[in-house]
Amino acid sequence: MPSLFSARLLIIERTRGSFLSFLWAILHSVLQLVVNFLFFSVSQLSAFHPRGFTYRSSATTPYDVSFGLCYP
Numbered sequence: 001m002p003s004l005f006s007a008r009l010l011i012i013e014r015t016r017g018s019f020l021s022f023l024w025a026i027l028h029s030v031l032q033l034v035v036n037f038l039f040f041s042v043s044q045l046s047a048f049h050p051r052g053f054t055y056r057s058s059a060t061t062p063y064d065v066s067f068g069l070c071y072p
Helices: 004-047 050-056 063-067
Strands: none
């Protein structure tokens, strides 16, 4: 029969492992949000780039460049 001390160590190791996995899940979700925000801001910046205007407005009328409308 295991002693009380070894049972306490087992409980501490299990709670520490679950706490570390909980921290890792929080850190992973925060990092994912930051990376998504960075990719979103970079894509928004490239949409307002002058080359983006000329590339996206090449198939449409030239007024799209002056109004700054971006079509997918």
